[in-house]
Amino acid sequence: MTKEMELPGLESAHRPATEAAHAGEIASRDLGTSVAQPIYQTTVHAFKSLQELDRVQTNPEEGWFYYRNASPNRTAFETTMARLEGAEAAVAAGSGMGAIFIALSAVLKSGDHIIADEKIYGGTFALLTQQLPKFGIETTLVNTADELAVRTAVRPTTRVLYFETLTNPTLQVSDIPALVELARELNLYSFVDATFSTPVVCRPVLWGADIVMHASTKYIGGHSDAFGGIVAGRADIVKAADLAGRFMGVTQGAFDAWLNVRSLKTLPLRMTAHSQNAQKVAEWLEKQPAVQNVLYPGLPSHPQHELAKKLMPDGLYGGMLAFELAAGPKALDAFIGALKVVQLVPSLADVTTTLSHPGLTSHRAMSPAQRANIGVRDELLRLSVGIEDMADILDDFDQAFRQL
Numbered sequence: 461m462t463k464e465m466e467l468p469g470l471e472s473a474h475r476p477a478t479e480a481a482h483a484g485e486i487a488s489r490d491l492g493t494s495v496a497q498p499i500y501q502t503t504v505h506a507f508k509s510l511q512e513l514d515r516v517q518t519n520p521e522e523g524w525f526y527y528r529n530a531s532p533n534r535t536a537f538e539t540t541m542a543r544l545e546g547a548e549a550a551v552a553a554g555s556g557m558g559a560i561f562i563a564l565s566a567v568l569k570s571g572d573h574i575i576a577d578e579k580i581y582g583g584t585f586a587l588l589t590q591q592l593p594k595f596g597i598e599t600t601l602v603n604t605a606d607e608l609a610v611r612t613a614v615r616p617t618t619r620v621l622y623f624e625t626l627t628n629p630t631l632q633v634s635d636i637p638a639l640v641e642l643a644r645e646l647n648l649y650s651f652v653d654a655t656f657s658t659p660v661v662c663r664p665v666l667w668g669a670d671i672v673m674h675a676s677t678k679y680i681g682g683h684s685d686a687f688g689g690i691v692a693g694r695a696d697i698v699k700a701a702d703l704a705g706r707f708m709g710v711t712q713g714a715f716d717a718w719l720n721v722r723s724l725k726t727l728p729l730r731m732t733a734h735s736q737n738a739q740k741v742a743e744w745l746e747k748q749p750a751v752q753n754v755l756y757p758g759l760p761s762h763p764q765h766e767l768a769k770k771l772m773p774d775g776l777y778g779g780m781l782a783f784e785l786a787a788g789p790k791a792l793d794a795f796i797g798a799l800k801v802v803q804l805v806p807s808l809a810d811v812t813t814t815l816s817h818p819g820l821t822s823h824r825a826m827s828p829a830q831r832a833n834i835g836v837r838d839e840l841l842r843l844s845v846g847i848e849d850m851a852d853i854l855d856d857f858d859q860a861f862r863q864l
């Protein structure tokens with residue numbers, strides 16, 4: 461290769477194999493400050509000396525060395541999330557389940573015990589009741605709204621009180637300040653999954669929770685194109701979760717972290733639209749003869765509406781709601797098949813309005829009796845209200861109800 465064809469990163473021409481392997485190296489070029497963070501899709505960084513490598517490994521805030529441990533895009537996501545939550549620190553994981561797992565791993569060891577709300581997401585239910593027992597960690601599920609039930613479940617080995625801001629899919633509102641106070645009195649860590657609410661709607665750390673977790677796959681990502689999870693809260697717990705994540709290998713990839721950061725920029729706008737639209741849809745559904753029951757914390761008919769108003773003071777209650785068809789489970793397929801705009805999607809929090817059936821998807825790991833016990837009946841549908849024009853969504857529901 462001639463001197464004129466030299467790539468900017470290398471100081472002189474090298475043989476093709478060397479030039480190809482070093483393609484795109486522009487380390488010496490001053491790029492100025494880019495508005496959007498570049499994607500650092502590199503598994504490792506190079507160092508000029510052992511001393512420099514040792515310094516970065518000893519002081520992670522001074523740089524990055526290996527992708528599984530930390531990467532610039534992940535750090536950007538974590539730093540922003542800690543600020544949004546008002547938390548001391550945050551660490552990302554490759555999925556929401558990964559975040560929950562490393563958060564629990566930070567404070568638990570074999571022989572320990574968790575008290576968790578019985579209405580939690582089905583994946584978390586499976587982790588707590590089917591996976592963690594293999595490592596000697598047991599869970600008792602209770603209705604955390606019942607203080608006596610929590611007190612009765614406590615064992616000398618109990619370490620964590622685990623609940624969701626808004627339960628998936630039944631939209632029960634957890635009384636965060638009361639549960640945090642109870643956890644403190646019982647010497648337990650309070651862990652809150654706030655996937656349904658996001659820091660725009662409710663910030664559990666500001667109510668005193670030790671740890672808040674999110675599946676950033678959902679609202680934080682918001683476009684059904686990125687996977688991730690976040691653990692934010694007390695610096696000592698986050699540090700231990702980070703360490704657990706490094707050795708369990710639940711790293712979030714650079715592109716997913718980058719997408720999560722990109723999406724955080726519009727999170728407040730999206731959550732406002734999701735919440736205002738969900739309020740409209742919930743009020744409309746409540747008036748439909750084809751609908752048996754609507755669960756949405758923004759409705760005055762919701763049993764914890766007053767609590768929701770206290771914990772979500774901006775009048776935004778998120779985009780998730782649940783409802784039951786009056787015609788029962790046999791009408792579900794006809795209803796879903798008749799919808800033209802709203803799609804059946806086994807996830808949530810997209811910018812489009814999507815419908816899911818918790819019994820067959822998110823809560824599949826539970827037995828029918830366990831599902832019935834927490835109100836996940838076969839006729840229950842979970843609706844993730846998007847940011848579209850709701851007139852089109854209501855028209856779609858209206859024509860589908862007429863066909864039942």
Ligand SMILES: Cc1ncc(COP(=O)(O)O)c(C=O)c1O
Nearest residue numbers: 555556557581628653655675677
């Ligand atoms: C409340 C809640 N927590 C955690 C998760 C798990 O997230 P992920 O699918 O990214 O692992 C989900 C997934 O739906 C969820 O709804």
